[in-house]
Amino acid sequence: MAKNSKTISKPAAGKPKAATKRTAKNKPAAKLVRAVAKRARTTKVWTADAEILALLPNPDSNATVLDRLFATVTARRMADPELSHSARLLSRGTAKVAQKFGEEAVECLIEAVAGNRDALISESADVLYHLVVMWVDAGVSPDQVWSELQRREGISGIAEKAARALAGSVTRPERSKP
Numbered sequence: 001m002a003k004n005s006k007t008i009s010k011p012a013a014g015k016p017k018a019a020t021k022r023t024a025k026n027k028p029a030a031k032l033v034r035a036v037a038k039r040a041r042t043t044k045v046w047t048a049d050a051e052i053l054a055l056l057p058n059p060d061s062n063a064t065v066l067d068r069l070f071a072t073v074t075a076r077r078m079a080d081p082e083l084s085h086s087a088r089l090l091s092r093g094t095a096k097v098a099q100k101f102g103e104e105a106v107e108c109l110i111e112a113v114a115g116n117r118d119a120l121i122s123e124s125a126d127v128l129y130h131l132v133v134m135w136v137d138a139g140v141s142p143d144q145v146w147s148e149l150q151r152r153e154g155i156s157g158i159a160e161k162a163a164r165a166l167a168g169s170v171t172r173p174e175r176s177k178p
């Protein structure tokens with residue numbers, strides 16, 4: 001802690017330390033955006049492949065803010081519903097929790113369609129909060145969701161859908177026509 005405050009209060013000569021840090025942190029993200037834009041222009045195909053993921057600052061990092069939010073909401077389960085929005089929502093039951101998630105998702109898509117970027121960011125945060133509340137209510141942990149996302153990495157959605165259709169046609173024989 002003391003070490004950090006020293007770093008902030010005494011930046012190195014020339015550029016302030018914080019500004020240098022921020023630029024360095026943003027660089028891979030800007031590079032990623034350029035790479036994705038170029039790929040989209042030249043191939044018109046989206047590929048979340050290793051080449052693009054390698055440009056991320058930390059390809060193994062997960063959404064730690066969501067992990068912290070999950071821990072907070074879990075801890076709020078037993079809190080006073082007068083003091084905690086999460087406690088109030090969870091006390092109203094699964095149907096209400098799910099309904100709130102749905103409402104927030106709809107608000108989010110309305111902003112997306114309207115092209116309101118700032119409102120979309122705000123509504124996205126609402127959606128994620130209500131998704132986390134839904135996970136807590138259902139007893140699903142973020143790790144389980146991260147694992148499922150990791151399992152899907154590198155598997156094209158088109159290929160996966162085709163494989164699913166194939167598996168369905170093998171396991172579910174066509175219904176006999178009347």
Ligand SMILES: N=c1c2ncn([C@@H]3O[C@H](COP(=O)(O)OP(=O)(O)OP(=O)(O)O)[C@@H](O)[C@H]3O)c2ncn1[C@@H]1O[C@H](COP(=O)(O)O)[C@@H](O)[C@H]1O
Nearest residue numbers: 069072073076083084085086087088089100125126129130
């Ligand atoms: N991220 C959020 C968050 N996002 C949105 N909201 C709340 O979600 C509510 C949504 O408002 P609505 O009017 O749509 O919902 P509502 O009041 O239930 O209305 P009804 O549909 O019931 O009529 C607002 O009160 C927002 O403040 C959030 N409440 C809490 N968090 C996080 O959860 C943590 C714990 O919060 P508490 O549980 O309140 O302590 C906080 O520290 C935050 O990190």
